Amino acid sequence: MEHYQLFINNQWVDPNSGRWFDSLDPFTGEPWAKIPEGDSTDVNRAVEAAAAAFEGPWAALSPTERGAILYKMGTLIERDAQRIADAESRDNGKVMSEVFGQVKYTAKYFYYYGGLADKIHGSVVPMDKPKVFNMIRYEPMGVVASITPWNSSLLLSAWKIAPALAAGNTIVCKPSEFTSVSLYELAKLAEEAGMPPGVFNVISGFGADVGEPLIRHPKVARIAFTGGDEAGRRVYMTAAENFKRVSLELGGKSPNIVFDDADLEKAANGVITGIFSAGGQTCMAGSRLLLQESIHDEFVERLLAIARKAKAGDPSDKSTEVGPIATRPQFEKIMKYIDIAKSEGARCVAGGRALTGAGYGCGQFVEPTIFVDVTNDMRIAQEEVFGPVLSVLKFKDEADALRIANDTRFGLAAGVWTRSLHRTMFMTERLRAGTVWVNNYRSTSFTTPFGGYKDSGVGREGGMDSIKEYMEAKSVWISTDLDMPNPFVRKY
Ligand code: NAD
Numbered sequence: 001m002e003h004y005q006l007f008i009n010n011q012w013v014d015p016n017s018g019r020w021f022d023s024l025d026p027f028t029g030e031p032w033a034k035i036p037e038g039d040s041t042d043v044n045r046a047v048e049a050a051a052a053a054f055e056g057p058w059a060a061l062s063p064t065e066r067g068a069i070l071y072k073m074g075t076l077i078e079r080d081a082q083r084i085a086d087a088e089s090r091d092n093g094k095v096m097s098e099v100f101g102q103v104k105y106t107a108k109y110f111y112y113y114g115g116l117a118d119k120i121h122g123s124v125v126p127m128d129k130p131k132v133f134n135m136i137r138y139e140p141m142g143v144v145a146s147i148t149p150w151n152s153s154l155l156l157s158a159w160k161i162a163p164a165l166a167a168g169n170t171i172v173c174k175p176s177e178f179t180s181v182s183l184y185e186l187a188k189l190a191e192e193a194g195m196p197p198g199v200f201n202v203i204s205g206f207g208a209d210v211g212e213p214l215i216r217h218p219k220v221a222r223i224a225f226t227g228g229d230e231a232g233r234r235v236y237m238t239a240a241e242n243f244k245r246v247s248l249e250l251g252g253k254s255p256n257i258v259f260d261d262a263d264l265e266k267a268a269n270g271v272i273t274g275i276f277s278a279g280g281q282t283c284m285a286g287s288r289l290l291l292q293e294s295i296h297d298e299f300v301e302r303l304l305a306i307a308r309k310a311k312a313g314d315p316s317d318k319s320t321e322v323g324p325i326a327t328r329p330q331f332e333k334i335m336k337y338i339d340i341a342k343s344e345g346a347r348c349v350a351g352g353r354a355l356t357g358a359g360y361g362c363g364q365f366v367e368p369t370i371f372v373d374v375t376n377d378m379r380i381a382q383e384e385v386f387g388p389v390l391s392v393l394k395f396k397d398e399a400d401a402l403r404i405a406n407d408t409r410f411g412l413a414a415g416v417w418t419r420s421l422h423r424t425m426f427m428t429e430r431l432r433a434g435t436v437w438v439n440n441y442r443s444t445s446f447t448t449p450f451g452g453y454k455d456s457g458v459g460r461e462g463g464m465d466s467i468k469e470y471m472e473a474k475s476v477w478i479s480t481d482l483d484m485p486n487p488f489v490r491k492y
Contacts, residue, residue: 001031001032001034002033002087004033004036004180004204006038006042006046006202007184007201007202009046009053009197010196010197013045015039016039017039020035021034021037022034023091023178024178026093026315026325026326026362027090027093027323028361029361029362032090033091035177035204037204037206037209038205039205039213043172043203046201046203047220049197049198050170050172050198051170051219052198053170053198054140054143057197066165067113067115067116067117068114069114069193069195070162070193071110071111071114071115072193073110073114073195074107074109075107076189076193077103077106078104080185081100081103082100084103084186085100085102086316088103088153088154088179089323091150091180092152092281093325094152094279095320096315096316096318097318097319097320098278102152106154106158109162110158110162112162112446113163113467114162114166117168120138120471122135122138131480132477132478132480132481133480134476134477136473136476138474139168140167140470140472142220143170143217144160144170144171144172144222144223145214145215145217146164146171147214147223147227148160148173148174148175148176148225148227149226150327151281151326152282153176153182157173159249159462160173161186163469164470165199172201173201173203174203174214175202178327180202183204187200207231211231212238216238216242218242220244222246223239223244223245224247224461225246225249226250228250229250229251246458246459247457247459247460247469248457248458249283249450249451249452249457249459249461250412251283251384251410251412252284252285253381253383254274254285254286254287254410255286255404255408255414255431256274256275256289256290256414256415256417257290257405257415257416258289258290258299258417259398260294261418261419261420261423262418266417266439267299268302269306270415270439270442271303272303272307273441274286274415274442275287276322276368277442278323279322279323280387283456284435284444286413287384287385288374288376288381288391290393290401290404291393292394292395293395293396296392300370300372303350303370304350304370307351307370312355312359313359322388324365325366328364330386331354331364331366334386334387337380337385337387338389341374341379341389344380346371346380346391347373349370350368350370351370352367353366354366354367366389368390371389371391372392374391374392375393376393376407378391382409398423401427402431405431406430406431408454409454410454410455410456411452411453411454411456412435412452412453413433413434413436414427414437416431416439418438432453434452434460446462447462448462448463449461449462
């Protein structure tokens with residue numbers, strides 16, 4: 001059994017509560033790691049340490065030196081990718097073939113933002129007034145709080161840690177209570193990379209005990225949250241009480257739209273990847289498939305042929321394609337949505353059951369599930385399931401596809417499959433989503449922003465511009481004419 005401590009000010013310390021909780025392996029159902037249960041006292045210690053580091057050792061380094069430490073962290077993540085991937089997979093059940101690549105890719109966020117640290121230029125502004133010089137400086141905000149969910153604990157934290165630290169901030173990370181281990185493993189690497197004390201801190205625990213006190217702490221300037229919209233709304237409202245800067249990456253019900261002129265083989269692979277990778281437990285899952293009427297039956301047959309071959313089982317086995325659902329409550333939620341879809345009149349043509357018995361560990365598996373005859377007013381088409389459940393809807397033409405695709409409170413992502421330039425431009429201009437993929441799905445990169453329209457969130461992560469979301473712009477006015485007129489001497 002692994003045993004962890006909190007990471008505060010580069011020290012491994014016991015939680016104030018004196019309590020630890022178990023992290024369960026979703027495949028075996030057995031506890032495999034002891035996670036420290038943080039509380040507001042621990043939060044206070046971590047934020048004070050981060051605030052001191054912000055004014056002290058971190059500020060004393062040049063942006064180039066800070067970037068070098070981040071770059072070094074990237075190299076260490078690559079070196080230890082297998083060990084971290086093992087831990088992440090034991091925490092969230094993600095299959096090794098996927099999680100190993102994801103951990104390796106996490107390193108690139110540290111390379112990219114490490115490299116960017118000394119390239120954030122201010123500017124000199126041409127003024128409309130005489131004898132004055134104006135410049136814009138970009139300055140770090142202070143202590144950042146990172147709060148993340150269980151589906152991609154390390155990667156989604158890196159989306160926040162790397163730009164926040166590159167911008168000159170310090171950070172306190174609160175990973176999901178279900179998947180804390182990879183952040184503690186990252187803390188070991190931060191230490192090894194030469195991160196000064198207090199710059200990077202990790203406090204595990206529950207939303208109410210650690211997340212809320214972090215958001216409320218007067219010395220936390222900026223909150224970077226990824227998670228569900230219920231917690232996200234609460235985070236936003238709490239943060240608003242003190243006008244804190246916030247970014248929210250929330251849920252989705254993303255449409256994957258296949259036109260009749262698409263390369264159907266590629267589209268079928270893209271649709272399957274979009275919904276069944278990570279067991280559908282991704283914010284960007286393409287959970288609504290919109291099919292043009294004329295290709296509906298043929299395309300569904302293609303999907304069934306691929307879905308039937310998926311190999312479910314032990315996620316640590318490199319040949320496994322479908323892993324267990326990450327948590328027992330999530331497994332139960334998915335099964336409930338399958339019942340809801342059936343009761344609404346959707347027709348289940350693949351899956352629909354839990355997988356139990358030999359090879360399926362504690363039985364926390366859901367078969368890749370496909371529902372046809374779905375209409376967009378059904379709950380299965382409107383609510384985020386966060387599981388391997390695909391809803392198939394029909395459309396007539398571009399306008400119809402667009403109407404259905406945008407008829408959702410979410411706006412995280414969308415996919416379009418077509419060979420037509422006209423359709424590509426028509427759809428990409430009008431889809432109300434933060435990411436639109438054409439003839440591909442589920443690609444992400446540190447080089448380009450990711451985030452949501454509508455209820456899918458606030459702000460963007462990734463790309464050069466997103467680093468400014470961790471900075472304040474300061475407008476500096478310097479008079480070149482020292483003769484300041486007396487305001488009380490009227491000229492009229
Ligand atoms: P969740 O909202 O339950 O929890 C997310 C984090 O918030 C956890 O660390 C949790 O402890 C914390 N938290 C909960 N209540 C809190 C509170 N009141 N104050 C502060 N912190 C609090 O989400 P989850 O179940 O862990 O993850 C699944 C959700 O995350 C899905 O809705 C999914 O769409 C979303 N998600 C979004 C993205 C994205 O980039 N848009 C990526 C991955 C997951």
